[in-house]
Amino acid sequence: MPRLLPAALLAAATLAVAATAQMPTEKPGARDAARVSGGTYQADPAHTLVGWRVDHLGFSDYFGLFGDVTGTLTIDPANLSAARVDVTIPINPVVASKGLQEHLLRPGKDGGKPDFFGPGQAPARFVSTSVAPGADRMGAYILGNLTLNGITRPVAIQAQFTGAGAMRGTETVGFSGRALIKRSDFGITNGIPLISDEVELDLSAAFEKKAGASEPxxxxxxxxxxxxxxxxxxxxxxxxxxxxxxxISAATGAKMIRWLYPDSIVTQDYRAERLNVRMDKGTDVIRSASCG
Incomplete structure (x- = not known):
């Protein structure tokens, strides 16, 4: 057995050298608008993030990320104002503190309203309504409707094109963006003004053109x-x-009802007449309800 060790190490080293040799010597993405082709792109959940930050008591900031974003971007380089983005953002904050994450997602006391999101929070969704390209055509002012906590409000995003190219053989485009919202506009009022009402959003998004991408x-x-x-x-x-x-069925008259747990995987198509009722897993205690 000891004689096999040098051979195994040699094989591993050979594979490592071969893998390194296959790595590109240049970044596949570049800030070159000519690389962008028209069509519908799908959000890359692994590389699309929504960062958020709020002031906490004047001492420090709460900050974290929402990930696993899904959705579509439809774009025509010859007509940027006709671009449309439709993304769904799970409320699953990745934060620096486990205690903070539990605080954001814990249920309300005695069946009451949660302090912030609560465990059964439906995903957020942003749908653009207009896109105004910048003079250099490398940025855009995007207006749209953000639905969060069951409430829809208009939100503006200042976006910048960051790069385009092929990643693993797939056409990919990337953007960054910033937005400012008030959480009170979405019914999340706990701690105001000790915890700031205004929330800064820092966006980083990658979209891939994949076969079968459908219009939202x-x-x-x-x-x-x-x-x-x-x-x-x-x-x-x-x-x-x-x-x-x-x-509940009799009271709402809903044609379709889905009884969902926080980790339920559901279709992303929005149906105004469909009722989603979210419950705690294990107890089936009802926490929230929304159309979709």
Whole structure:
């Protein structure tokens, strides 16, 4: 057995040298708009992030990231103002402190409203409504509707084109962006003004052109409540027993109801008439409800 060790090390070294030799000598992406081709691109969940930051008591900042972003970007280099972005952002903060993450996602006391997001928070969604390219055509002012915590509000993003090229044989484009929102606009008011109302958003996005990328379905107008999700509130904090589920079905008249846990994998198509009821896993205690 000892004689096999040098041979194994030699083989490993040979493989390492071969792998290094295959690595590109230049970055595959470059800030060259001529590299961008028109079409529909899919968000790369592994390389698309939404960073956030708020002031905490005047001593330090809370900050963290939302990841696993999905969605589409449709772009025509000859008509940038017709570009459209539609992305879904899971509320799963990756933060520097485990205690802070638990604080953001923990349920409210005694079935009450959570301090921040809570464990059953539906994903956020941003759908652009207009794109105004900059004079250099390397940046754009994007207006759109952000739905967060069941509330839809207009949000503006100042975006910059960061690069394009082929990554692993797939056409890829990248962008950065900044936005400023008020969490009170989305019904998240805990701690204001000791914890700042204004939230800075720092965006980094990569989109890949993959076969089969489909056009996103249009989002209903803000404040549309075709599923009557607001009528579920009397059952928040109660267990979703068969009797309770029947009561909610009768009260809302929803044509379709999905009973979801925080880690449920669901389709991303938005249907205004579909009711999503989110529950704690293991107890089936109802925490939130929204259309979608």
């Amino acid at each position: 379905q249009p989002m209903p107008a803000p404040a549309e409540n075709a599923c009557n999700g607001d009528k579920v509130k009397p059952w928040f904090g109660k267990q979703a027993t068969p009797a309770v589920r029947a009561e």
